Amino acid sequence: MMSSAIKTLCTALIGIAIGGLSALLFMEGQPLSDKEATPEGEKKPLYWVAPMDANYRRDQPGKSPMGMDLVPVYDEPQGQDEFGPGVVKIASHMVNNLGVRTATVKRGSLQASISTVGYVQYDEHKLVHIHPRVDGWVDNLYVKAIGDEVEQGQALYDLYSPELVNAQKEMLVALKQSDKQLIDAARKRLRALKMSVDFIEQLIKTKQVRQTVTFYTPQSGVVENLKIREGYYVQPGTTMMSIGKLDQVWVEAEVFERQAAVIKPGLPVTMELDYLPGKSWLGKVDYVYPSLDAQNRTLRVRLKFDNPGLILKPNMFARVDIEADPILEVLTVPASAVIRTGAQNRVVLALGGGQFKSIEVEIGRINDTAIEVVSGLTEGEEVVTSAQFLIDSESSKTSDFKRMQFVERPKSVWMQGEVNSVMVQHREVNITHEPVEAWDWPTMTMNFNVAKAVEIETLKSGQRLHFEVTEQDAGGYEVTGIHIVAQAKIPTATVKGVINHIDQKGRILNISREAIDKWKRPAATMDFVVAGELEFKEFKVGDEISFTFEVRDDLIIVAMQAADDEQAHDSHAHH
Structure with missing residues (x-):
């Protein structure tokens, strides 16, 4: 009787420890004051839960569906200010009682081993199909059933065919006429009809036509797909x-789509079969098929194994382990640490001081003991590897599944943008910059002050810049460094015109030019300055020319030639 009572009491205590975890999330090490120890000073519970089912809640005390007293849950501080919502705190003795264990997030190599199943098949590169070359009847069949073993050169079947008989007769006619050309042609025809060399030599020797011809196996092996009878x-x-x-x-095996990236020909493979437990075969990946199965989203892989003793039989079921190349320098956690659901993967992060929080992680490749963590954790952090489901059930009620990261905002950042305008006198520049992640800025157009150490005269409208911006203590932002990525694009046009006046000393040409369609400019007469590198003495008033000019402070001619020239002379080119 006493033993039964003790067992009942132990069961109840274990149920309270597991199912009533939320009731035990309190700050440890703080003794109750006299007021708190009295019934009048007790905190009011938020709700009551069943010890064995934290989802069973009531607004007042009572019994659980299993007949156990409901456990009160109080509003206790959970460290949300420091680590965000969803943080739970567990007393140290409860951490031990629940069997909470942790492991360190490590950076290293991950051996990606892929386990799957497959079926043994013939090596199709060595599978020979037997077809007749003529119409005929099978007189004798020397192999009787699928699976019969045959040796190279062994007789397979006798065939009667009028076409084979006629081919033999053609050889005899050629021999009778002693026509070497006809003999060669007859020999080639017999070989094309798959008659053996011995058969042909015997025919030439005996000059006797056979009504049936025996055909032989081209290689040793076993008979498969036998579809004829005598x-x-x-x-x-x-x-x-x-x-x-x-x-x-x-x-032939299949792997999941997410595993396809590590599969390649030549990888070592270990195979086991149910009918020979304890025995394994070593092989390799022979071929990776180029497309996925549209319905199963799996990739077919062909593996090759040596088969001494012919133990492996086609269509046998096999379990295979493909050893992929190790993945170097990745973050890993024990496989038991990750709670994998259909919509989310998460771990319980041990924050120290008995505090825990469920956070979302993005996982990568997986093996039997470890899982790659792509994002969500950093090296050296601690994650829970046992009893994490109990903690997660409480933390996930309020957690945002995000880790709090306190990153100090940098004082200066480099960004890219394009200069719109420069106000030299005010030492200001208007720039359209690209997004700035460090400051959480979107693409914007704004004015920046230009530091005295920066040569503002080098800035021009249209330039592409890689520039440093520093936040000022007194407010505002200042350009403190520049790298010119691309100079401003200079508008350029090529057009035809007639020279009206030439000023050799001032290097000015007055030209009546045609319309410029790309700028939607009508025909006009205006002055153009000839670039210093360009020679133009051979041109005279009234000449029709084709010229290229750039729009700078003046209109600068950089290339010109007579309008009727088909090719530009080197002396007219501007480099």
Whole structure:
């Protein structure tokens, strides 16, 4: 009786420890004051929960569906200010009682081993299909069943065919006429009809036509796909049988889409079969098929194994482990630390001081013992590897599943943008800059002060810049460094015109030019300055020319030639 009572009491205590975790999330080490120890000074519970089912809640005390007293849950501080919502705190003795264990997030190599299943198949590169070359009837069949073993050169079947008889007669006619050309042609025809060399030599020697011809196996192996019997009528399109070799076999397997990136030919493979427990075969990845199965979202992989003793048989079920190349320098956690659901992967982060929080992580490749963490954790952090489901059930009620990261805002950042205008006198520049992640800025157009150390004269409208911006203590932002990525684009046009006046000393030409369609400019007469590198003495008033000019402070001619010239002279080019 006493033993039964003790067992009942122990069961109740364990139920309270597991199911009533939320009731035990309190700050440890703070003794109750006299007021708090009295019933009048007790805090009012938020609700009551069942010890064995934290989802069973009531607004007042009572019994759980299992007949156990409901446990009160109080509003206790959970450290949300420091680590965000969803943080739970557990007393140290409860951490031990619940069997909470943690592991360190490590950076290192991950051996990606892919386990899957497959089926043994013939090596199709060594699978030979037997077809007749003529119409005829099978008189004798020397192999009787699928699976019969045959040796190279062994007789397979006898075939009667009028076409084979006629081909033999043509050889005899050629021999009788002693026509070497006809003999060669007859010999080639007999070989094309798959008659053996011995058969042809015997025909030439005996000069006797045979009504049936025996055909032989081209390789050793086993008979597969036998579709004829004695007396069958066959045609050239008939697949009579196949001969497969089993000294090497293929295994057709499938891997999931997320594992496809690490699969490549040559990887080592270990295979086991149910019918020979304890025995394994070593092989390699022979071929990776180029497309995925549209329905299963899996990738077919062909594996190759040596088959001494011909133990491996086609269509045997096999379990295979593909050893992919190790992934170097990745963050990993024990596989038991990750809570994987259909919509989210998360871990319980141990924050120290008995505090825990469920956070979302993005996982990568997986093996039997470890999982790659792509984002959500940093090296050296602690994650829970046992009893994390109990903590997660409480933390996930309010957690935002985000880790709090306090990153100090940098004083200066480099950004990219394009100069719109420069106000030299005010030492200001208007720039349209790209997004700035460090300051959480979107793309914006704004004015910046320009520091005295920056040569503002080098800034021009249209330039692409990589520039440093520093936040000023008194407010505002100042450009403190510049790298010119690309100079401002200079508007350029090529057009035809007639020279009206030439000023050789001032290097000015007055030209009546045609309309410029790309700028939507009508025809006009205006002065152009000839670039200093350009020679133009050979041109005279009234000449029709084709010229290229740039729009700077003046209109600068950088290339010109006579309008009727088909090719520009080197002396007219501007480099």
